[in-house]
Amino acid sequence: MVLTLRSNPLVGILTKQKALPFILVMLVGMLFSKTRFYTPYNLLDMLNSSSILLILAFGVTLTIVAGGCDLSIGGILVVSGILSIKLQPVMGMWPAILCAIVFGLLIGFVNGFLVVHQKTEPFIITLGMGLLLTGVAQQLTDAHPLPSQISDFMMISNGTFYGLPNLVIITLVLFLLSAWLMRYTQFGRNLYAIGGDYEVARYSGINVIRTKWLAFVLSGGTAAFAGFLLSSKLNTGSAIYGDLTALVVNCGVVVGGTSFAGGIGGIPQSALGLLAFGMLDNVMNMLDITSYIQILLKGAVIVAIIWLDSFAQKRKREAI
Amino acid sequence: AKVKAAFIVSNQANESQAFSAREFVKYGPSYGFNVSTFDAKGDTQVESEIVTNCIAQNFKVIFLNPNDIHAIVPALMKAKQAGLIVGMFSSYLQGADQKWSDFAASSDDLLGGQLAAQQFIKHFPNGATIVEIGGQAGHNAQIQRHDGFNGDKGIKGSNIKVLDFKACQQWATDQAQAIMEDDIVKYGNQIQGVFVHWDNGATGVIQAAKAAGLKNLYIVGVDGNKAGYVQVKSGDQAVSIAQDFTSMVKTSLQLAKDKLAGKTVPAFTVIPQIIYDKNTVNNYPTPEW
Amino acid sequence: MSGIAKEGTLRSVADFMRSYLLVVLIAALVIGTAIFEPRFLSGMNLINLMRQFGPLIMVALGMTFVIMGGFIDLSVAGIINLVAVVTISLIQIVGQVPALILGLAIGAACGALNSAVILSSGALTQAEALFMTFGMSTVYSALALLYSHGSTMHFWDINKSKSLFQAIGAGKVGPVSISFLIFLALLALLWLFQTKTTEGRAIRLTGGNKIAAELVGIRIRRSIVVIYTLCGLMAGVGAIVLFSRITTAAPVIGAGFETNAILAVVVGGTTLKGGNGSVLRTVMGVLLIILMSNCLNLLGVSPYLQVVAKGAILVFAIWLDNRKQ
């Protein structure tokens, strides 16, 4: 059997989405700039900076591939971050972290119930859930930032291991794990089937409810995991971290080439999408671009990448 | 050659900080600095990433206006380890955290709240019932102003009674106005005064009071920006506790210069606040922001 | 033909029932608050409600058409930012009426630009539009920041009693606020547009199935331009009502309007799938959201708990609405 070029998944990823070319353009462009972009410290720092969003994206990708989406991750992020600190005096650090993650899984479970079991619109219901959780976070902290009193806690995200930042290592491990889950397990493939065509997946004997539900649970869990890592990174839990996070992460996933319609995309694509964002921030700071222009450029880049993606599809559709 | 310095703004869409950023760029060279501005866009996480990014870019000095004084500490540790000079701007680290900055130049928000309280006590020697409308819930300035206002050197122990306190979701005029409107419905003429955490919020409060026909409200705001200045001048607002960002910028630059020269600098320099009221306001020029 | 007539009424009753649960929620909120806080029903509070209703309903009405046409628009926040700072700064330079017209034109132009971006890329799905308009929103906000240098723009003359914007923001005709009258007029117009015009029908058909609509000769591209332009225009109206009310315009004044508008539309019962919906339902949705803030404020609920309660009621309302389908 001949493995055609088209069916090679790697080639597919490289050609089908526009975040990678964009990253390459930035990488090449920075070669000619007189900045300290190409220093090991900066490159690692860039990864380190993107890591929380990347971890969030891995979970969100599961729901998006399954034809849903999760805009409650911002809320889960802050509440679990706060819990992982607030519970420390009560039960100690590790149990507190565990509780925070369980909380995320629980919220994911509720999201799954509403979206999958009750068939509500995921976009809107998770948006509402995110709002609710923001309120919970404020209530929990009386809207005051809550620093951790245990010094070890901070080292989880800020420590290094043989010179590599812990966060980068954790992100890498989660990347491999989730990519494997999506590509090489029945669960992952079923997610693609469900996102591609829900009814067909159901008729084909896939337990659609359980599978898609699980995607939401996992997304809640990763959001909570990211929340505790963020709290550890900042050594503080607060209600004001997650405001735009959910939209940015979902947007990054889509920019990477995972389709919001479901069934198309994957973890590597999502990672590229968010890395593109992270790198853009880094590059713009390096080049000393002023704030408002940065905002303008970022918006323009989002529009441009999605525009190019859609346009490529249109060209293909209409090719004469 | 000028020293590379960075001013990290918590949110440049906020006018006082946008103004401060302009002042830094303007005055930096005369103190021997080339100041670049970075905007955390109101996001704590972004702010700590900008700090590490500044380390990567080899900045010698960073001036920092944090969104969250606790959350920025881990990033500041890295900055200190890398040997940067860290100056807090319009904010200061507390307690044990103070060692992670070299100096701070700030008007004391706690003091701002206290000053506001004293205005009320002075104006209502026989006591009064007022409402307090807070800025963005969770924002450091909001917390400090609230604590200062209600604390020991504030109205605590006086016979100024707060009927109702609510903070907004953002520093948004329309939210302050909606809260004030609802407060008026609820308390009506009982409201004798309003402490609102920022002058642009006071604009909304004034509109709400006007629409309800409530006269002679004693409104106290903080900031002393153009809105506050004009409102005090026109008599719509009684007092504005003004912050002097220009001298805050200059002080910060001077402190950094001293520190670079190896002098010891104080950990916390308070930039005094100015009180605009109908008697004093004409002594000052219209603010630039 | 009495059979048809009867069926017609039955249908409208069924239609009414669809919004029924929302009505119950709203009624419960009103009655509950009125019991614990009688001042809720005072004239002053009703006026307050009318004014607080203003900006959001305008944006949500425009959003209704976008969602009905099967798309979505996150750019309204950016449009509001831009229109507000530009218009308020133009008042002194070009005069009130020209400033108003220019402001509305900018809103409509931003909307039209959105549709141009979407159409030129050939994006025909809600998802693509979602994030493209998210990007556009960022662009418009940046333009607003660049234009205003980040500072809040004031127009002091706005307080003068004969000012047009003063009338929009705080004026009253009898017991009714002018912004509410503007809303009523626009609602009537948009309702006519939605139900009685071919373009309104075309928008619904486009939302139902773009391919089928195109194959029977519906100009779906035109529908897309119409819905986004209308949405941009209504966001412009919302911006003007908003800054007239508070008399200042910050370049971040529109933050949160996009999600609130979408929530209001969906809570009202217009489905995100497209094709279905009505501006009347959106009015109900906005009413619920505005009432919630007002009632919870009057009941003295802490702002943090308010957010929780709002989120919970919204989730509940969306879930209920969904169960009926």
Add this chain to the structure above:
Amino acid sequence: MSASSDSELIISIRDVSKTFPGVRALDKVSIDVRKGSVHGIVGENGAGKSTLMKILSGVYQKDSGTIVFDGEQIEGTTPQQSMKRGLAIIYQELNLVSTMSVGENIFLGRFKEMKGMRGSHAKARELLDSIDCKVDTHKLVSQLSVSLKQMVEIAKALSFKSKLIIMDEPSSSLTAEEMAELTKIIRQLREQGISIIYISHKLDEIFEFCDTVTVMRDGHAIDTRPTLEFTRNDMITKMVGRAIENEYPPRPAKVGGTLMEVRSITTRKLKDVSFTLREGEILGFVGLVGAGRTEIVRAVFGADKARGHSVFIGGKRVPIRNPRDAKRAGFGLIPEDRKLQGLILPFSVETNISMASMDNFSRFGFIRRSLEKGIGERQVKALSVKTPSVRVPVGNLSGGNQQKCIVGRWLEIAPKIFIMDEPTKGIDVGAKYEIYLLMKRIAEDGGAIILISSELPEVLNMSNRVLTIFEGRITGEFDPAVTAVDRIMASALGMKEVPA
């Protein structure tokens, strides 16, 4: 009724009823299927065939009655469970995930069982080879033509080690060749002792390989007999409640001068296609699936972009850039895929029918409801669409009745040139005949029709003239009344030497 003992039955359906809002879809239906037999089910549109099958597979739940499958009584089953029990089904509406590869589709939900991606593709290759289907298993389903999709579906059904395979109109878009392949497969399956329930509107197929036939009408199973005991007319009478003498009406008689001329359509698939259409004519397109018939008419209609083509009507060139232009110029199109391209499923029957004729009931951009009101009722009556009311969502109707709504939509504006791409796909014999009569009437009123159909007899019997299409080119033009079928087929297969 045969009195076969229960052990010989693979499935026994007793008194099963099912009611949808406003519709009694099944009313005490009883059917027995013997092991190792091919059991045909025929019946008019909306008789309840698909509904019954979906109950068997667990997509719907029955309201009452009992079902015994392979000796085991089934209650509240789900698609998963029924598959595990050995009941596989090819649904009427295509049933593949278009964003996934062929191989993965065949083993959807059985990734682990197949030992991963590699295993899935390998096994899929074997299966497809066994039914002589050459398609690459790595290809995305969205890139396949309708008929290839149907072959993949068949492969999917075979992949289950099933005791019973239900095929709900599997052949609706298969060509003769592929149909022959399917016939072979069905025979093989029967030899292996696998039972098959076969639903089709094509009676030839029923007579060719079904052992027993059940006729359904109006939610009742009105007769079950060995196929040999049925005559064709018998069966039709039972299905539609009346006799139909001929399956096809005589062709329209008066063919006039040239009405439309199309010159040199070129796309990626089509090569310089030109043809003419005459007044009062039915022009048939014959070709293998994928030959490009649909592409030709879509390009003419302005639905797809094409290079440098021009359309002349009455000698005058009319620019057609989009379907709206085409409609203005007097075209109407019944698209190939009614669910995706034809209907707005959640909208009412009325709205779906009136959507093409909006210009007729509006003035100055305003809709006049008084004029719109009659349209739905009129077409529903004229085409005897089976629906409780014109207000129900069109998605609730059976496939055939949905198709009628699309026909009615265009009849309302009486297009001069009516393009029909598979107009009778999934339509029962009675309704088909009515559509044929309609076609004839349109032609005789001076209109013209372009007819595309996978049913060769249909094209040949209805058309005044047929064009054969092969790989995007027109390879011949024939008068089907006087030409032998093999000649036309040879031309459609692209053979140079057309047998005399």
